[in-house]
Amino acid sequence: RALRRLPLAFGWMAKRPIPREITDAWLRPLLSQREIRRDLLKYLRHYNKGDLLAAAERLRSFDRPALVIWALEDRVMPPAHGRRLAALLPHGQLIEIADSYTLIPEDQPGELARAIRQFIRDTP
Template identity: 60%
Template sequence: MTEQIEVPAGTIEYTDTGGSGPVVVLIGGLAIGPSLWDGVVAALRGDHRVIVPTLPWGAHRIPMRPDADLSLAGHARIVADLLDALDLRDVTLVENDTGMAQLVAADHPQRLARLVITSCEAFENYPPGLAGKTVGLVGRLPGGVLLAMSQLRIRPLRKLPMTFGWMTKHGIPDAMMDDWLRPLLSDRAIRRDLTKYIRSVDRHVLTQTAERLRGFDRPALVAWAAEDRLMPAEHGRRLAALLPQGRFVEVPDSRTLIPLDQPDLLADLIAEHVRAEAPAVA
């Protein structure tokens, strides 16, 4: 069941499996809904409390407040505010696709016990690849987001490298993507939120954040897709080397959206990582 919580930026929807197990929070990327994580949640929920918020990347259904900061740093603050509002402690934060979890770990680590970074934006690869640059261009044109999303009603266009084509090895089900795109196609305020993020992009922010990750002294797993065509594996290795307790693993038979291509393997990696010793977070 979807629940709601108020944070300073607005209302955030989330799902929560409940239970008393270790807390795992899963977050994804632009125009990608929480169903990205369905396979991972199914594998983890028996022994973990799994929370999947729908952040204002475009697949959200409730617009943020007009004055909300929706930059990458603003999204990191939303995650920190969400963890505070839900009073979550000793959290394992898992992110895919966007690089925002790096900012959470660097600037808002208070409630984190562990970090899992899967294939994502990092260093100078922001926005990433042809798809990221295309989004950056259309987001700066009047009506550009609506035009771009409307074209994705044509299902074959979703498989192009400049859209979602290079993001998975095994494809995204059409019904799933229809659900992800529906808010952007139907609600001007949701398009406003995504446009606000796109126009805030500072291509230097993740390079600047990387050095601050040296201060995150808790277990960190960097799991990178072996066949990623958008996020260079070398960036994953560099991130793992920066993190004092970083460990790098390569995920076979997958591209960027590892939670879709390899949900069971990713769930196993997360569960193993959760079992690692970590200091309690006050």
């Protein structure tokens, strides 16, 4: 249980403790299915920042409304990354959520739901 709060686990991802049944559900496929472990390792071994940046650049041609929701206190993906992502999208809108780390649905589910509802309501 304490391992789940370590930075390399969920400690930097959620500001508040995540219920064990939720983290168990997230981890169960990884622990029980060899194919998922294989795919995760493959991704981690071959992660290429250049590929990620090239994919992000292609977002400039996305011509639909897009909502980027980012945590102001995110320790894994800094707020500046969210601002850059929203700026790449021609019709991007950024909403920054306070008092949350990466896992906004766990830390601030109400704020997340409000932001999505408002975007849907205001977007033609």
